[in-house]
Amino acid sequence: MNNIVPHTFQVERKDRNKLKGHKSFVVWFTGLSGSGKSTLANMVEKRLYDNGVHTFTLDGDNVRGGLNNNLGFSREDRSENLRRIAEVAKLFIDSGSLVIGSFISPLKSDRDSVKKIIGENDFVEIYVNTPIEICESRDVKGLYKKARAGEIKNFTGIDAPYEEPEFPDIEVKTNLEEADASVKRIFDYLKNKLEIKSNE
Known part of the structure; x- marks a missing residue:
């Protein structure tokens, strides 16, 4: 680690944000398996895309099929899984993209670590609160x-x-609210943080 010297590039995050016309940060969906995280994340991304936002979604199963295919589901491996995801998300933020993450991320300590890596101002937490009976x-x-x-x-x-x-920045109760209504609430929140005008 002592021999690592990060290179300073002329094109910075603020330049990429200006080029893309919006800010960049992470939208982190957390909740039980079957809560509806990925479904909502997909719907939110489509809404953002339709409004000209440059997005990329990181999803639990997709990441574990490639980058993290050497990790299991022990306490240690789950933490490492999220640590790697946070570092990848941070790179995407620097690229000027809005990152959507959909991960169970069940422990507060792990979510706090993710938030620390990414940066508190660049982390939007969405709790998909669905009773386990429904999941x-x-x-x-x-x-x-x-x-x-x-x-x-x-x-x-x-x-x-x-x-x-x-x-959480936003709490969604899928057993009490229709998906379209949840997506609208999330989109309205993100629109303000992105500093964009909706074309809807």
């Missing part, structure tokens, strides 16, 4: 069934904890 009834991937049968260990909500965010 389990959906069970799109069949993971809850496997966890209940003991085929998957350390599964969040079954035999591993999920620590709810205390002060």
Whole structure:
């Protein structure tokens, strides 16, 4: 580490933000498996894209299929998984892109570490608060069934904890609010932070 000297480039983040016409930061969706994180993230990204925002989405399963395919689901591996994701997200922020992350990220300490790496002002936390009963009834991937049968260990909500965010920027309750309404709330919040005008 002592021999690492970061290079200073002429084109900086502020220049890329100016070129793209909006600010860059991370929108972090957290919640149980099956809560609707990826669905909402996808809908929000499409809304942003339609309004000229340069975006990129990082999703749990997609990242684990490539960059983090050497990590398991132990406490240590989960932390390392999120650390790597945070570092990648930070690079995308510097590129001038708005990053959308969709990760269970069940522990407050890990989310705090992610926020520290990315920077508090560049981190928007969205808590997709869906009761586990509803998440389990959906069970799109069949993971809850496997966890209940003991085929998957350390599964969040079954035999591993999920620590709810205390002060999320936005809380979404998918059992009480239609997806379109949630997306509008999120978009309106992000529009102000991005400092863009909506074309809608």
